[in-house]
Amino acid sequence: GQQVMQIPQYQHxxxxxxxxxxxxxxxxxxxxxxxxxxxxxHPVFLIQLVKSGEVKKQKRLxxxxxxxxxxxxxxxxxxxxxxxxxxxxxxxxxxxxALNFGKGTSLLVTP
Amino acid sequence: NAGVTQTPKxxxxxxxxxxxxxxxxxxxxxYMSWYRQDPGMGLRLIHYSVGAGIxxxxxxxxxxxxxxxxxxxxxxxxxxxxxxxxxxxxCASRYSGSSTDTQYFGPGTRLTVL
Numbered sequence: 447g448q449q450v451m452q453i454p455q456y457q458h459x460x461x462x463x464x465x466x467x468x469x470x471x472x473x474x475x476x477x478x479x480x481x482x483x484x485x486x487x488h489p490v491f492l493i494q495l496v497k498s499g500e501v502k503k504q505k506r507l508x509x510x511x512x513x514x515x516x517x518x519x520x521x522x523x524x525x526x527x528x529x530x531x532x533x534x535x536x537x538x539x540x541x542x543x544a545l546n547f548g549k550g551t552s553l554l555v556t557p
Numbered sequence: 558n559a560g561v562t563q564t565p566k567x568x569x570x571x572x573x574x575x576x577x578x579x580x581x582x583x584x585x586x587x588y589m590s591w592y593r594q595d596p597g598m599g600l601r602l603i604h605y606s607v608g609a610g611i612x613x614x615x616x617x618x619x620x621x622x623x624x625x626x627x628x629x630x631x632x633x634x635x636x637x638x639x640x641x642x643x644x645x646x647x648c649a650s651r652y653s654g655s656s657t658d659t660q661y662f663g664p665g666t667r668l669t670v671l
Contacts, residue, residue: 455597477657488647488662489600496657534600536660543607543654544590544615549599 450537452548459555465522467551469535478511478518479545481534489534492520525555558583561663563648569669570638578633578666580648588651588658589631590615591623593644594665600647606631607654638670 451470459465469478477496481489493502495511495518502509506529508521522529532552536545564579582589590605602615606625620642622634631650635642646666651658 452599479660481660488665490662491659494657494659543588543613544602544605545660547592547600549597 450535450546450548452535452551454551455549456552457554459525459553461527461555461557462524465525465529465553467520467533467535467553469518469520469537469548471516471537474515475537476515477538478515479536480509480518480520481536481547482531483534483550484531487531492533522553525553527555527557529553530555560584561648561650561661563646563663563666565666566664567667569671570635571671572639574638575634575636576638578635578646578648578668580631580633580663581629582631582648582650582661582663583629584650584652584661585628586650586652586661587628588654589625590649590660591621591631591633592647592649593617593642594647595644603633603646638668640670642668643670644668 449472453468479494480492483489493509498515499513500511506523510519532550534550535548539546561582587608591603592600601617603621604623606612609628612623648663649660651660
């Protein structure tokens with residue numbers, strides 16, 4: 447079945463360093479969504495990418511959707527302690543209704 | 558709008574006990590779903606519903622039942638709790654079944670089965 451793989455599983459950076467998480471699908475996706483979950487919290491929607499090769503920015507966060515719509519990345523420039531959390535990507539599934547979530551990348555930022 | 562609400566926030570059960578996790582949304586969303594989150598396993602879909610009266614199984618449905626009698630409510634029932642069901646449970650909703658719609662998550666229920 448369709449799977450969304452996400453790497454790395456964990457990342458520990460010093461504040462000010464950059465961070466990137468990658469998401470790969472075994473099949474072509476119609477769109478991809480990114481969510482952030484703070485420790486002890488619930489996932490919160492960040493952004494959606496729909497078009498092949500699409501790039502979107504939210505302040506220090508840059509999201510990309512691959513040309514083949516099978517991969518995506520989230521890049522954070524100059525991390526801050528407020529960026530701590532787990533970042534999930536999610537793509538559509540075989541059912542057409544449910545989202546397939548990657549296992550997430552947990553980011554730890556130390557001052 | 559309250560968004561997606563879940564009760565209880567915390568629950569401890571003994572093996573074999575039954576309980577219902579409540580989920581409600583006030584956004585008139587057609588699509589609702591239940592996920593469980595375990596360390597290193599991400600979010601795994603248990604059951605979902607595309608509208609009142611319609612439910613379907615997700616990736617890990619065994620040991621759980623759901624029903625959808627109204628648009629607003631989507632309870633998750635554990636008929637006979639097992640330690641393997643210790644997890645954090647999230648309910649989520651979105652406007653339609655389209656994967657392009659934003660999904661909103663509730664605050665979660667942290668369940669421990671002894």
